[in-house]
Amino acid sequence: MTDSRTILCVYHASRRDDRVSRMLAERGLILEWVNPARGEPLPDDPGAYLGAVVYGGEQSVNDDTAEMQAERRWMTGWIERDGAVLGLCLGGQLIAAALGARVGRHADGLLESGYTLIRPDGTNGVVREPMYVFQWHNEGFELPPDCRRLATGARCENQAFSYRAHIVGLQFHPEVTSAIMVQWFHEGGHMLTDPGAHPAETQLRDARVFEPAVEAWTGSFLDTWLEHCRNAPSTRGS
Numbered sequence: 001m002t003d004s005r006t007i008l009c010v011y012h013a014s015r016r017d018d019r020v021s022r023m024l025a026e027r028g029l030i031l032e033w034v035n036p037a038r039g040e041p042l043p044d045d046p047g048a049y050l051g052a053v054v055y056g057g058e059q060s061v062n063d064d065t066a067e068m069q070a071e072r073r074w075m076t077g078w079i080e081r082d083g084a085v086l087g088l089c090l091g092g093q094l095i096a097a098a099l100g101a102r103v104g105r106h107a108d109g110l111l112e113s114g115y116t117l118i119r120p121d122g123t124n125g126v127v128r129e130p131m132y133v134f135q136w137h138n139e140g141f142e143l144p145p146d147c148r149r150l151a152t153g154a155r156c157e158n159q160a161f162s163y164r165a166h167i168v169g170l171q172f173h174p175e176v177t178s179a180i181m182v183q184w185f186h187e188g189g190h191m192l193t194d195p196g197a198h199p200a201e202t203q204l205r206d207a208r209v210f211e212p213a214v215e216a217w218t219g220s221f222l223d224t225w226l227e228h229c230r231n232a233p234s235t236r237g238s
Contacts (some may be wrong), residue, residue, distance in 0.1 A: 004050045004167040006030045007218035010071075012037045012057025012090065016183065019215065020053060020088070023222055028080070037067050043072040046083025051166065051229040054091030056173060058188070060089070060139060061097045072097060082230035084166035089137050092160075092169030099144035100164055110155060111138045111191060114198025115206035118151045118159045118172065126168065126226060127151040127160055131217060132210040133172040134203075136184065138194070140171060155196065165228040178207045 007029050009021060021031055029050065034040045037059060043049070054075070059068055065181060075098040087095040093103045106112070112135040119128040127150050140156040143149050150160035150168075160172045176184075185192065185200050192200055 004048065006032055006049050006054040008043060008049045009033045010042065010052060010054040011035050012055060012059055017177075017182050018090065018224065019053075019177055019178060020086075020175040022051060024053070027222070027226070029226075036071045036074070036129035039067065042071065044074065044077060046078055049083070050226070051084030051232070052078065052085065054085060054087045054094055055106055055126070055175065056089030056091060056137070056148055059090060060103075061066045061093050062139075079163070079167060080180070082164070082166075082233045083231045084225075085168075086225060087169040088156070088175055088224075089171060089173055092171055093139060093141050094168040095163070095167065096144050096161070099147060101142040101144035101147075103139055103141045105139055106156065106196075108195070109138075110196030111194040112136070112140075112153075112155050112196060113191065114152055114171070114203045115210050116172075118153045121149040121152050124148070124150050124162075126162065131213060132206065133174065133214060134176045134181070134210075135172050135205070137171065137177075137190075137192075138191075141169070162233075166227060166232040173215055178204065178211065179205060 005056060007024055009031050025031060034042060036042055075094045079098050097103050115132045116135050117130055117132055119130045141158055143158050143161055147161045147163045150162060153159045156171055162168045181203060
């Protein structure tokens, strides 16, 4: 088991006080932030970290940019070395692509923005019951080969999957708080007129209802994921 207390946090926009990083810090972990979208180099030794959290962003895994191509290669190498990683939206799509799955737009060109219902796929220790989660994406992932689907949704079928217990991809955004939602409305408000998007007032109303359950789920999920990280092959004996 590793004695590392460092989590690599890979982000693609401005840093925010999000739910996931706050909870990781509350658990005594050290957060190391890197932004590959700005050309910052990504560490390539998973054994130096307890795990990595890869956040969302306006980029697409299909972007033909040097930064995105480098990040895709990094993710492939990280997984090949059995590094623990949690992907959130774009991060989950990067994991899926690294494992050979297609990532692309919704067949009807819909944006999934707002709180939507997801359901567990069978019995698993990640999503145990139906729950409303926050979404903001116009691309989704197919289920990669040799992966276990953990949750499904009505608009985007694949909402969560695992490849070994310490490699998890989520399509939704458990890290997003109401404060971040308001920032996104200012920065990407033009997307709220896209087909499928919930109005801003609906999203804020739903947040008041569903955030407490998401808060509780995220804490429980992170505790389980961190335990799997501590037992991941890439971190044993570090």
